[in-house]
Amino acid sequence: MLFSYTNALLLLALLSIIAITRTLLLALRNPLNRLPGPWHTKLTNLRLKLAVLTGRRIHYIHTLHQLYGPYVRISPTEIAVNDPQGSKLIHGVGSSFEKSAWYDDLTVMERPTLFTMKDKKSHAARRKLFARGFSKSNLKGHWEGVVKGKVELAVTKILEDARRRGGVVDVLKWFTLMASDVSSHLMFGESFRTLEKGEVNEFIRVITLALKGNGIGAELPLVRAIGKRLPLKITRELWQTNEIMDEYARIAVRNMKATGGGKNIFANMMAESEKGEEGALDDRDVEVEATALFVAGTDTTAVSLTYLIWAVLGRPDLRVQLENEVSTLPQGFTDADAEKLPLLNAVIEETMRLYGAAPGMLPRIVPPGGVDLGGYYISQGMTVTTHAYSAHRDPAVFPDPLEYIFDQTFVEDLLLT
Ligand code: HEM
Numbered sequence: 486m487l488f489s490y491t492n493a494l495l496l497l498a499l500l501s502i503i504a505i506t507r508t509l510l511l512a513l514r515n516p517l518n519r520l521p522g523p524w525h526t527k528l529t530n531l532r533l534k535l536a537v538l539t540g541r542r543i544h545y546i547h548t549l550h551q552l553y554g555p556y557v558r559i560s561p562t563e564i565a566v567n568d569p570q571g572s573k574l575i576h577g578v579g580s581s582f583e584k585s586a587w588y589d590d591l592t593v594m595e596r597p598t599l600f601t602m603k604d605k606k607s608h609a610a611r612r613k614l615f616a617r618g619f620s621k622s623n624l625k626g627h628w629e630g631v632v633k634g635k636v637e638l639a640v641t642k643i644l645e646d647a648r649r650r651g652g653v654v655d656v657l658k659w660f661t662l663m664a665s666d667v668s669s670h671l672m673f674g675e676s677f678r679t680l681e682k683g684e685v686n687e688f689i690r691v692i693t694l695a696l697k698g699n700g701i702g703a704e705l706p707l708v709r710a711i712g713k714r715l716p717l718k719i720t721r722e723l724w725q726t727n728e729i730m731d732e733y734a735r736i737a738v739r740n741m742k743a744t745g746g747g748k749n750i751f752a753n754m755m756a757e758s759e760k761g762e763e764g765a766l767d768d769r770d771v772e773v774e775a776t777a778l779f780v781a782g783t784d785t786t787a788v789s790l791t792y793l794i795w796a797v798l799g800r801p802d803l804r805v806q807l808e809n810e811v812s813t814l815p816q817g818f819t820d821a822d823a824e825k826l827p828l829l830n831a832v833i834e835e836t837m838r839l840y841g842a843a844p845g846m847l848p849r850i851v852p853p854g855g856v857d858l859g860g861y862y863i864s865q866g867m868t869v870t871t872h873a874y875s876a877h878r879d880p881a882v883f884p885d886p887l888e889y890i891f892d893q894t895f896v897e898d899l900l901l902t
Pocket residue numbers: 599600601612778781782783785786789841842843846847848
């Protein structure tokens with residue numbers, strides 16, 4: 486017994502030595518070693534994972550860029566890029582860098598969507614199909630009135646709430662409900678009417694949990710694998726396809742096919758798709774895309790708007806100037822009128838730069854043949870990741886990156902670009 490116990494220990498030690506030696510050899514031979522970065526990134530991604538799990542990834546990466554420059558190794562196979570030229574190559578039109586496998590973890594329903602599709606060809610075909618539905622003329626022609634109605638209702642609700650609570654109001658809550666109602670109307674074909682009810686519905690509750698489940702699963706796959714098998718309501722909602730989601734998603738198809746003209750953004754896409762065009766959508770695609778678009782457009786809009794209000798209220802001068810500018814709008818103004826207001830547009834741009842709701846990672850895979858980026862050769866299959874948080878605070882582009890700028894020079898520059 487003692488003999489076999491000792492043998493088992495010896496075997497374990499031997500296997501550990503082999504595993505460690507292999508990791509070290511791979512680390513020593515890795516061509517990414519020329520890139521600057523903390524020593525441990527040659528061996529492990531654990532420090533990066535810790536940053537993700539504590540919600541500090543963008544801050545960790547930003548500090549690394551400040552210490553090591555625009556190209557930083559952040560794990561054995563991943564490089565953070567904060568260089569306009571590099572970003573253009575990675576994300577520009579015609580780029581051959583595909584989305585990384587991380588996007589698979591964001592898939593809430595089993596099929597890929599425009600947001601998560603990795604294959605360039607399928608993505609381009611789907612995007613072409615969506616371009617019609619999301620064109621400025623289609624959005625203004627079909628949906629401006631819908632959006633305006635919800636915005637006006639949200640403003641009424643915010644005012645009522647503020648009056649009830651002595652001037653204090655949770656604008657994030659009302660903007661979330663407003664964006665949910667706009668998104669549900671456009672994607673599903675009927676509003677969830679959360680503004681009227683003053684609270685989220687069951688669909689939003691379950692999708693929020695499923696997204697949390699994805700986030701946890703992406704970083705801790707073992708936790709997800711075990712959780713999936715547990716017979717608990719919470720783990721089911723975090724990690725299993727949900728009937729409530731499917732039920733709502735089916736509304737999108739029903740309204741798309743409604744007689745007398747489809748009632749959602751998919752109606753005219755589907756007309757094209759029925760002609761057998763490449764990237765055509767079937768009913769299930771519409772269900773998953775409607776859900777994904779709801780997710781993509783709701784919290785992002787609500788969070789960005791909340792930051793905008795916060796940024797303006799914290800600057801009394803700006804608030805007065807902005808109110809004066811907005812008061813010049815005619816009665817029954819349209820989106821086209823608002824587009825012409827320089828200060829309003831500067832405030833939107835500056836809010837998106839400093840406080841935009843998606844400042845995090847956009848990981849892409851280096852295509853076959855590898856690439857030269859910023860003077861470094863990066864071999865195929867490696868992940869290169871940009872972060873808007875750092876890009877928007879790059880002193881080489883924004884001389885005073887942390888200043889919220891709304892002076893006349895900035896506004897004029899903006900109008901020229
Ligand atoms: C302030 C609001 C928004 C912000 C900050 C934002 C941010 C972003 C970012 C950073 C990406 C790139 C993601 C990636 O490659 O991983 C993205 C993609 C996307 N967004 Fe938004 N978004 C906003 C609003 C919306 C809205 C309202 C919709 C839909 C109605 C939408 C739909 C999408 C879609 C479909 C993609 C994937 C596009 C593709 O891969 O071709 N977003 N968004």
